Amino acid sequence: LFLKGRLRNELSTEERLALEGSIERTVSVRPRTTLVEAGQRLERSFYLIEGVMLRYVESPQGTRQLVHISLPGDFVDLHGYPTKRLDHNVSALTPCELAEFSHGKLTQLLSDHQHLARAMWFSTLLDAAIHRAWIRMMGHLTAEARVAYVIVELIERLKLIERFDGHTLEIPLLQRDYADACGITDVHTNRCFRTLQERGLLKVRRGSGMVIHDLGELQRLADFSPEYLYGEGALKVGNLEDR
Amino acid sequence: LFLKGRLRNELSTEERLALEGSIERTVSVRPRTTLVEAGQRLERSFYLIEGVMLRYVESPQGTRQLVHISLPGDFVDLHGYPTKRLDHNVSALTPCELAEFSHGKLTQLLSDHQHLARAMWFSTLLDAAIHRAWIRMMGHLTAEARVAYVIVELIERLKLIERFDGHTLEIPLLQRDYADACGITDVHTNRCFRTLQERGLLKVRRGSGMVIHDLGELQRLADFSPEYLYGEGALKVGNLEDR
DNA sequence: CGCTGCATTGAAATATCTCAATCAATGTGG
């Protein structure tokens, strides 16, 4: 029983069993390895059980723009379920474990379990809300604030799946990854980290990860308010049946 | 019978009737008037029948970041269906007509018509794809290319609902609106329009709208490829039932 | 040891912003 994250709290035991029963197999992906490429024809979709994945668009000249950072509990390529292809790549940042669902089985599953279908729909709505927050961050924030933004969003999402210990962000993103997320240069990203450290907001650790010293100030700097991640019952599928 | 746009082609007559039968009432909104405010509690959702709406986040200091431009055939606030509130504002650019659905009726409707439920899900997936394209545009493109991007995206989406005549973009967005979409200053937006005109790519008309002279070059400049809007059967809900 | 990958720094080049002024069209009240 290894479904965690977003869906976990909203599903009945029966639904959970049905979902797990529809898993084709589990897949492991090594760090910095691509799982799905843009344009590729898709017949299956993957649910991220463990690890962190990067979703990004790559330009012909090799520059990347991250569009999402997937954490455990996310479906990483549900967009390909109806469209049969993705507009972006999905690759592993850390060692990842995923559950594979063939689209055929998914169709069966979702037509037998409406509530589950809703839950998956709503989880894609949350993805869209996160996308909108990124649009705002790229349009509105300075480079330094963007870096802070990515950090605090990750922390907030880690809290939701109970994987933040209150001090350290363990995700081994490179400065280049932050740069590709924020739409800035890796050189400039480096300077941003320096100023963030000089202000005493965080401390980058050798190896990977960082220690967060002042999350509140990081959030203020990034103009971040976490409501959009939960809202009044975001993902609370029950909201619908209630009335 | 006035449902047009995205959903139209994918629905059976019966579904269309059911959908139309669930409409609470239709609502008219005057230009530059707000329909839904961020944070407000929502009990209904709106489908845009006619007109153009702007969805944007507003910062305390009054600056705006557009996150989406809604065209006829879009649900403008489906995100509020499960979450009961929106993370952004929705307001009319032009005179708009909308169909109002109470969430209660929607729940009934979608549980009676699974196929319809899928269609709505997939339409939100397309929104997310458009969001991702914006993220890329803001992270990767110069100011001039961003302006071109917004223009060509609108044109491509207008083509999908058969509202582009091949030459003129009639949508009365102000330069300030383009600026708020692209995350740049209105002053700079003005300079971008000038250079776009000097290159002979388009001609801004007094009053509103513009004449497009070289759509291909605008697309190249904006690094725009329209596949993500349709893909192999994007929105073709039938894809699922087929196999 | 000598790579290799990543982080760090410096200095000049460029894109974009800010502020302030002007212009052109439109609408309004007298």
Add this chain to the structure above:
DNA sequence: CCACATTGATTGAGATATTTCAATGCAGCG
């Protein structure tokens, strides 16, 4: 029909943020 206000577009010049290019440092690793 004129005077005037308002709104949006346009221009200029200096300030600032970010990029670019090139070099250096620093660690882990075969």
